[in-house]
Amino acid sequence: MLVCFLCINDRKKMKMKTIHNTIIGLLALTVLVFQSCKKDEPVNQNPTCTISSPTNGQEITKGETVTISVNATDSDGSIAKVEFFIDNISKGSVSNPPFNYNWDTSGESIGNHTIKATSIDNSGTSTSDEISVEIIEGGIAGTFTDPRDGKTYITVALGEQTWLSENLNFDTSGSMRVLNNNGNVYGRLYTWQSALTACPSGWHLPSDEEWKTLEMWLHMLQWQADGIGWRGNVQGWLLKGMTDWGNGGQGGSQRYIFNALPAGYINEDGELKSRGNDAFFWTATDYYSTEDAWYRHLNYASMKIRRSASGTELKFSVRCARD
Helix, strand or coil: CHHHHHHHHHHHHHHHHHHHHHHHHHHHHHHHHHHHHHHHCCCCCCCCCEEEECCCCCEEECCCEEEEEEECCCCCCCEEEEEEEECCEEEEEECCCCEEEEEECCCCCCEEEEEEEEEEECCCCEEEEEEEEEEECCEEEEEEECCCCCCEEEEEEECCEEEECCCCCCCCCCEEEEECCCCCEEEEEECHHHHHCCCCCCEECCCHHHHHHHHHHCCCCHHHHCCCEEECCCHHHHHECCCCCCCCCCCCCCCCCCCECCCEEECCCCCEECCCCEEEEEEEEEECEEEEEEEEEEECCCCCEEEEEEECCCEEECCCEEC
């Protein structure tokens, strides 16, 4: 009887061990299946976020409205919104492309500022990009009304100089009115002799040296400013207006609101040439004799500024500088 009892007890232990091992095996199989299923689940990918404009380190003239542009994509979903921050202060968000925010800098302090953008996808995952820009003095200084004909001009402060932000449009015997394709006035084109006395009281036709001062304020090097021909790198682009430049050319940044427009020129036969493609501005400095004078030239296809001299009977645009 004792032998039978021990056999029964052993069989019970073996059965319990088998059940135990079976349970352990089932648990292990469950974990394996769970982990296998988990591996098959897609992992949410972070969205992209890149500030494309302005660029890191860019100088911005105080008073300018800057368009902050962000490239944002999500490879496995969609962009829910892009948030914009200036110096870590939220300025707003955009839910649909293009992801742009117009930043009015008129109330900002001079100096460095941080621009941050954060893209958030439909799963709540976010990615940020951050750049630094510098706000400098300059921009619209006000307006000036010419007492001779009552025309009001926008004025622009560029460094220590103040310029008209529009071509002079005062009628003299040596000038000719020029329109663009929309019928708006490009200002007038003047012979050099007429240009010398065309500016109103308190203003004057800027000299060759004053143009160099402006160009160097725009970071042209001295040796470049003293050169002849196309000089600098982006100074022409910085002075151009954003519209009216033809042939798909390099329109301006409007960054400094000089707003140079392609009025063209009038040749010695009285024919209007290069309207829509070129801007020519007289300086007050003659070139060895009063038969020739220095001028500045901007072209639709170039971001530079050309310094050259020409016969004074040609008619070019005039920009006046404050005395």
